[in-house]
Amino acid sequence: xxxxxxxxxxxxxxxxxxxxxxxxxxxxxxxxxxxxxxxxxxxxxxxxxxxxxxxxxxxxxxxxxxxxxxxxxxxxxxxxxxxxxxxxxxxxxxxxxxxxxxxxxxxxxxxxxxxxxxxxxxxxxxxxxxxxxxxxxxxxxxxxxxxxxxxxxxxxxxxxxxxxxxxxxxxxxxxxxxxxxxxxxxxxxxxxxxxxxxxxxxxxxxxxxxxxxxxxxxxxxxxxxxxxxxxxxxxxxxxxxxxxxxxxxxxxxxxxxxxxxxxxxxxxxxxxxxxxxxxxxxxxxxxxxxxxxxxxxxxxxxxxxxxxxxxxxxxxxxxxxxxxxxxxxxxxxxxxxxxxxxxxxxxxxxxxxxxxxxxxxxxxxxxxxxxxxxxxxxxxxxxxxxxxxxxxxxxxxxxxxxxxxxxxxxxxxxxxxxxxxxxxxxxxxxxxxxxxxxxxxxxxxxxxxxxxxxxxxxxxxxxxxxxxxxxxxxxxxxxxxxxxxxxxxxxxxxxxxxxxxxxxxxxxxxxxxxxxxxxxxxxxxxxxxxxxxxxxxxxxxxxxxxxxxxxxxxxxxxxxxxxxxxxxxxxxxxxxxxxxxxxxx
Numbered sequence: 001x002x003x004x005x006x007x008x009x010x011x012x013x014x015x016x017x018x019x020x021x022x023x024x025x026x027x028x029x030x031x032x033x034x035x036x037x038x039x040x041x042x043x044x045x046x047x048x049x050x051x052x053x054x055x056x057x058x059x060x061x062x063x064x065x066x067x068x069x070x071x072x073x074x075x076x077x078x079x080x081x082x083x084x085x086x087x088x089x090x091x092x093x094x095x096x097x098x099x100x101x102x103x104x105x106x107x108x109x110x111x112x113x114x115x116x117x118x119x120x121x122x123x124x125x126x127x128x129x130x131x132x133x134x135x136x137x138x139x140x141x142x143x144x145x146x147x148x149x150x151x152x153x154x155x156x157x158x159x160x161x162x163x164x165x166x167x168x169x170x171x172x173x174x175x176x177x178x179x180x181x182x183x184x185x186x187x188x189x190x191x192x193x194x195x196x197x198x199x200x201x202x203x204x205x206x207x208x209x210x211x212x213x214x215x216x217x218x219x220x221x222x223x224x225x226x227x228x229x230x231x232x233x234x235x236x237x238x239x240x241x242x243x244x245x246x247x248x249x250x251x252x253x254x255x256x257x258x259x260x261x262x263x264x265x266x267x268x269x270x271x272x273x274x275x276x277x278x279x280x281x282x283x284x285x286x287x288x289x290x291x292x293x294x295x296x297x298x299x300x301x302x303x304x305x306x307x308x309x310x311x312x313x314x315x316x317x318x319x320x321x322x323x324x325x326x327x328x329x330x331x332x333x334x335x336x337x338x339x340x341x342x343x344x345x346x347x348x349x350x351x352x353x354x355x356x357x358x359x360x361x362x363x364x365x366x367x368x369x370x371x372x373x374x375x376x377x378x379x380x381x382x383x384x385x386x387x388x389x390x391x392x393x394x395x396x397x398x399x400x401x402x403x404x405x406x407x408x409x410x411x412x413x414x415x416x417x418x419x420x421x422x423x424x425x426x427x428x429x430x431x432x433x434x435x436x437x438x439x440x441x442x443x444x445x446x447x448x449x450x451x452x453x454x455x456x457x458x459x460x461x462x463x464x465x466x467x468x469x470x471x472x473x474x475x476x477x478x479x480x481x482x483x484x485x486x487x488x489x490x491x492x493x494x495x496x497x498x499x500x501x502x503x504x505x506x507x508x509x510x511x512x513x514x515x516x517x518x519x520x521x522x523x524x525x526x527x528x529x530x531x532x533x534x535x536x537x538x539x540x541x542x543x544x545x546x547x548x549x550x551x552x553x554x555x556x557x558x559x560x561x562x563x564x565x566x567x568x569x570x571x572x573x574x575x576x577x578x579x580x581x582x583x584x585x
Contacts, residue, residue: 122521123497124481126489127448129456131301133464135290148252148288152470213239213285216325220283223322227281234262235283241424252465253420255287259295259329260413263315266333267406270313278333285326287465292327293319294464298457302408305453313405347532349397351585352439355531356395358582360437367570369527369559380434386545391427391434394418401442402449411440412457415535419471427539436537443533447479450533455492458535469540476534478579482524495556500524503553504560513566523560526575531583 217235227233236258238251262282270278284292296317303314313335320330347355357376364370374381380390396418400410415438422433443450458473474492483489485496494500500520508514515523563570570578 122481122518122525123484125486126483126493127452128487128489129305129452130490131298131456131460133294133297133460135293135297148466152250213237216285217283220285220323220325220328224281224328227279232279233281233283234258235285238286248426249424250420251286252288252291252467253416253423255284255291256295256461256465257413257416257420258282258284259292259299259317260409260416262329262331263299263317264406264409264413266315266331267313267409270333271406280331280333281320282329282331283323283326284329287327289319289327291465292329295461296329298460298464301460302453302457306405315409346399346401346441352397352441352532353395355582355585356437356439356534358585359530359579360393362578362582363527367562369562371555378434380542383542383545388542388545389428389432389434391429391432394422394425394433394436396436396438398438398440399442400440402446403442407442408449408454408457411443411454411535412461414438414440415458415537416461419537422537423470427541434539434542436535438535438537439530439532440535441532444478447477447481447533450477451475451480451489451493456490459490459492472538472540472543474536474538476528476530476536478529478531478533478583480525480528480530482521482528494524494528497521497524500556500560504557507554507557508561512561515560515564515566519564519572520560522572522575523564524556526563526579527559529575529579531579531585 217237221228221233221235224233236254238249238254241249241254259282262280266280296319299315299317303316306314313333315331315333317329317331320328322328360373360376364373365375370379372382373379377393378390379393380388384390396414398411398414400414401407418436418438422436425431425433427434440450443454455473455475462468462471462473472491480494482494482500483496485498497517497520500523501517504515504520561569563575564572
């Protein structure tokens with residue numbers, strides 16, 4: 001007869017069997033932790049399972065972080081990325097939010113990766129170029145530099161005040177004054193007048209200041225009378241450029257543009273006049289000796305690099321001791337310049353603007369790679385509540401060639417003139433500029449020079465005039481490859497492949513077919529591949545405003561997935577074809 005006593009062994013056996021199943025069953029493990037998502041490691045060990053606590057935060061910049069964070073620690077860094085990232089999804093992109101729990105069915109085996117479709121490498125070791133500035137530290141304590149920095153701050157603050165108050169659509173007092181036709185009731189006109197005075201002079205008596213400048217110029221030109229007579233002396237002052245429509249002209253940006261234009265013009269002149277050891281002079285009355293010395297350091301660094309590469313002509317620069325009133329730079333040119341090839345045809349400025357706009361529309365706008373660029377004409381959308389206005393994208397063109405002696409000098413001159421114009425235009429208003437895209441098709445075939453010496457000199461130039469708090473420069477090129485993480489390429493470049501891999505691993509869904517390393521690298525590289533070599537210049541305040549909304553890892557994972565993902569991604573072949581078509585527009 002069946003009794004309770006005889007059933008005990010069977011019950012004990014059943015309980016032991018259930019315990020064993022619970023220990024080895026991944027499904028049972030998931031049911032036990034039903035309130036927390038389970039993540040399967042993608043290191044090709046299908047039995048490795050760990051639980052993620054969504055209440056904890058992790059640092060996505062740390063390579064050792066192994067679990068997907070739900071909240072990212074904020075970390076300030078210099079402007080090394082063109083893309084103003086945001087954790088908010090746009091209309092052009094799917095939501096990046098992770099589900100609260102994964103599917104209840106876990107096979108214990110990650111999806112198999114298909115064979116890589118990338119036929120060549122998209123990552124490389126960048127050679128590190130570093131320009132040492134002799135006055136980099138001393139300039140920070142220089143009284144004149146402190147005065148300049150304070151003036152920049154005043155300009156920025158007052159400019160924002162005028163724009164925010166003068167263009168406030170909901171301001172009833174302004175609207176009423178316009179409707180009544182009585183402009184005297186609009187107080188912002190008075191403020192604008194005061195601003196003009198602050199911008200144009202440190203003194204209330206501009207007449208006395210102009211008179212003093214004229215006296216200094218005459219006395220300086222008297223010292224260099226023979227050079228002035230021979231056309232070897234140049235005087236550049238921001239006061240001659242500043243107008244009511246561009247009151248934000250900055251003296252040091254003007255000085256940098258004039259410095260590199262002088263060097264470029266010397267090369268151009270030497271192509272026609274084969275002379276050795278000729279000297280030119282450039283007076284920069286409104287900058288400091290420290291800034292002028294820093295600019296000389298950059299040019300001399302390149303001259304030394306050029307000498308090692310056996311270039312036929314060299315230019316060096318130094319402060320001239322004859323001038324005590326204003327900084328005067330002496331340029332010395334030696335050797336004969338190589339003639340630029342006449343049979344090399346470059347696209348025109350209209351061509352490069354049209355091609356670059358097509359790239360912006362396709363990649364940044366339609367594919368949503370840059371969340372804060374919604375058209376090919378303007379950028380900065382979505383940052384208005386952070387005090388960053390939407391403004392124009394400035395398209396510029398340079399005829400500089402990487403071949404010959406003068407290409408690097410010419411691209412530096414064109415770049416700094418564009419940057420100076422951007423600063424002078426201001427960040428808002430009808431003429432305001434939010435960013436620059438300067439195309440240089442003459443460097444399309446020479447990524448090493450473009451990403452190396454050219455951007456090292458641009459980066460050093462930003463430091464030379466203490467403009468890190470104002471602008472950042474970013475590198476684009478039709479043959480762009482990402483850093484492989486074995487060297488530091490400098491600011492302005494794409495994140496390294498190890499960091500991209502880490503972000504892709506953290507934020508991609510476990511059901512996504514994994515990408516190989518070269519496919520991840522291709523996804524990073526094609527975010528920087530433009531129809532032509534491009535210098536992108538961004539305002540630092542725009543980048544800083546976007547920092548508060550950054551979800552960098554999620555955005556880059558999403559961009560790589562959109563470009564190279566095996567489930568609906570664009571793919572290498574089409575990305576290559578699209579870029580080629582844009583180059584032919």
